[in-house]
Amino acid sequence: MRVRINRKMGALLALGLGLTASTSFASIMKVAQTAAAPGACGEWTGYRTFVERFVQADGRVIDYSTPTQQTTSEGQSYGLFFALVANDRATFDRLLAWTRTNLAGNQFDAQNARLPAWQWGRKPDGSFGVLDPNSASDSDLWIAYDLLQAGRLWRDTSYTQLGEALAKQVVSHEITTLPGVGPMLLPGPQGFVTAGITRLNPSYMPLPVLRGLAHEMPDGPWAKLADSAYKLVKTTSPQGFAPDWAAWQGGQFVVDPKNGDVGSYDAIRVYLWAGLASSADPLAKPWLAALGGMRAKVAQTGFPPEKVSSTTGAASGEGPLSYWGALAPYFKSLGDERGLGLAREHLAALDTHLPGHEPVYYDRVLGLFGTGFIDGRYRFDEAGRLVPSWRNACD
Template sequence: MQARISVMTLAAAFTLAGGAADAANAANAAQCGDWSAYRTFVERFVQADGRVIDHSTATQQTTSEGQSYAMFFALVANDRATFERLLAWTRANLAAGQFDAQNVRLPAWQWGRKPDGSFGVLDPNSASDSDLWIAYDLLQAGRLWKEPAYTKLGQALAAQIVKQEVVDLPGLGPMLLPGPQGFRNGGVTRLNPSYLPLPVLRALAREAHDGHDGRDVSGAPWTRLAENAYKLVKTTSPRGYAPDWAAFKDGQFVVDPKNGDTGSYDAIRVYLWAGLASPADPLAKPWLGALDGMRQSVAQTGFPPERVDATTGAEAGEGPQSYWGALAPYFKATGDERALGLARQHLAALDAPPQGAGREPVYYDRVLGLFGTGFIDGRYRFDEAGRLVPSWRSAC
């Protein structure tokens, strides 16, 4: 009888082990199979020459943001050919050919159809969030694909960000301007909380410094910038909701004088970046804690508000499907399984083929969807130092 029980127990153990192995294999297949949502994005939004087009705009614009995000997705997909096309177009059109390690020009943020019908730069000012992401993409591509030229260009771009887009605010220290021009007026400095992803700042602290005191080669304390970014989010989100814009005046963070304290399409990325941060990062948990209003709201209503008043917590509207893409990693990081399940349902609808006229996919919707589904499906993550860990490096 004992022998029979042992055999049965052993058989059950093998069955359980087989089931676990099947589950693991299924997870690996999901992570390593063709990323159809990414392929659809490239087909619909990326020209053969590497230009990302936002078809929803009258100018058929391309932004440095679009180029930077697409480069990131190409890296996650291990698609080096598309990465190089995106980089080449950015170099030629947004940086006027001045985009190598010896001569780096911050890329113009907006390019598209001009009033006379020709195409070119519409606004030469750069956008610092895009610049951060491009520098990050290059540094990670250099490491993952073992290409020193990418690394050197990423370091050179990071140095220019420090020189032109990082300022020292009295009583606070280093802070990222949204761009070199137009965000400082008298004693008021305008800021954008969604421009400061913690993993990106951590990686720059690790890969763009001289190794002595955590300061990068041109003097920017990336670690302190990450700490100040957390202070910005915590201070300007008193009800647990992030605003699209904020400002710094007289030694403290204040409501933005231009856009007020509304949180909507910009701010939705604040939750996304918080959800993507490694749980091992000492700032990850408090950062998420500062943004708990959104989680509570979805728990009560079953959907994210389209707009919030960051000061009072007043909500308005129902956020679009794409909000769920930004919020999925946030729900996963906070352990909210119910909300994560809702996010998966809405993201499946977002990825469904468009039905009827006027239902062409929107650039920003697809970007948020790729960030969200790519993360919760295990295609990528960030480690404690902010380094990208794509599934193709291990599971595949």
């Protein structure tokens, strides 16, 4: 399973700037706002910064905050998505080639698509390679989706065929059936079903991605999986807060026996995916309604909690910049102008670079999802198809 690095840095460090406690919030925002991102048309400076600082020339996305200098299939999948939004086919192809060679052992074509290993990096002996061969199903979904959308937007069937092949591998190895619920995505092929307990991750099933897969592959389980994912989120978020992990046991969704009911660095993406869904999607409004606790908490305190109990609503800490990136589309879709304004203020820090203070991987990727959406660089239609600004508004 994947381990999310705890990136709590304190209130000021949550801005992703690494400033000292003596630096005032006003001065931080003054610097940040001078480098605010442009609108939907024009250079996407945040994306360029991501590529320059996190993507090697060979197409490897690196999380420098980890001791192993790890690359994850998550990072590769998000990089592919951002490259597509930016209409940067050269970077897309570099990312894809690195993934094929290093995470899928060169078994990554339409005739032989292997699920990519989720973690690659420095081994104990100093060499670099696969650290955990298990795959991560959310990344697999994203990569399949990226490829299908690339095939459509760039009119290249080789992407489409690979995306279809990968999606079929997800169906074969990473989807189970829960009685009375329907198809459900396992976090990976190995290690999540033991002793009558099936462990699940609510952040692994973005509604727009599932809709997009359903549109491109209508014979698959994707539409029913969207319904199952909504049931999971609604049932396991009784206070309006999603947990990082949950479980299925004895015919019902229960608190995860390993990680408990905490919602933090994984769960923050549940709000992001809900915010990105098209308002025309029949599940969009109820999905957002099931997650109302976060909106209420931010309205009360002015910031998202770093950790929260999904069963009681008890909260602690202050979430870092990545949380604001995830919540910006959530606030926008809810019509919460105050929450969206707070998110914009904090996210302005993403386009600020101070010497000696490098951006954090998770801040950057969730920040790109959030700012890209609220600035109009991309959206998803009701069928889950990606609509990048370069296809219409920027012509």
